[in-house]
Amino acid sequence: MDMRRIVAVLAEEAEQQVQDQVWKLEPSDRTLAVEAEAGLRDAVGPPDVQEALPQKDRLEHLRETLAVLAISLARTHGRLAWFLSGAINALEPILRWRALPAGPGGTFGTVPASPENYAEAEDAVRRLQDALARITAE
Template sequence: MDMRRAVAVLAEEAEQLIQDHVWEVAPGERALALDTAAGLREVVGPADVQGALPQIKRLEHLRETLAVLAISLARTHGRLAWFLSGALNTLEPVLHWRALPADRGGAFGTVLPSSEQYTEAEDAVRRLQDVLARVSRVG
């Protein structure tokens, strides 16, 4: 399953849990979701902006999204934490990417991603931004 689809599945589950009143989003969760969405938006911008960047900057931005998600995960529990954990797991392949050639020696298991893979990951982050913004407005 690609990253976009995996985030779509997370989003569908979150929206269903909220709609069914299984997940009663607390005020603290709403605030954290809003902060997380803003942090993600700050790191990964619109597709045309990201696409114009050199791959090394795109990878840097994607790694920063992992940091934003990890910090938010550390600040919460319950369903929001589970959602953020799922988002981190979905974006985990980014940890195996590199933007520089491995001229001599090993590359510690890293790979050079394609331009399409960068786009897929960035699209997934934008979807996460949208879902977290919606979670922040529940209640």
């Protein structure tokens, strides 16, 4: 399953839980989710903006999204933590990507990412942005 699909499943589950009132965001979780959504939006912009960037910058922005998610995860528990954990897990392949040539020596298991990989990951992040916006709007 690709990143987009994993994130779509997570988002659908989160939105359904909020709608069914299984998941009732506490004010502190709502604030944290809003901050996470803003951080993701700051890191990854619209497709036309991202696609115009060099791969090195695109990878940097994607890694920033992982940092936003990890910091948010460290500050919460319960359903929001579970959702954020699932999002981090979905985006985990980003951690193995590199944008620079290998040169002599090893690469610590990293691999170059294709333009399609970047587009998929960026789409997944945008889906996370949208999901966080929707669950905090309830």
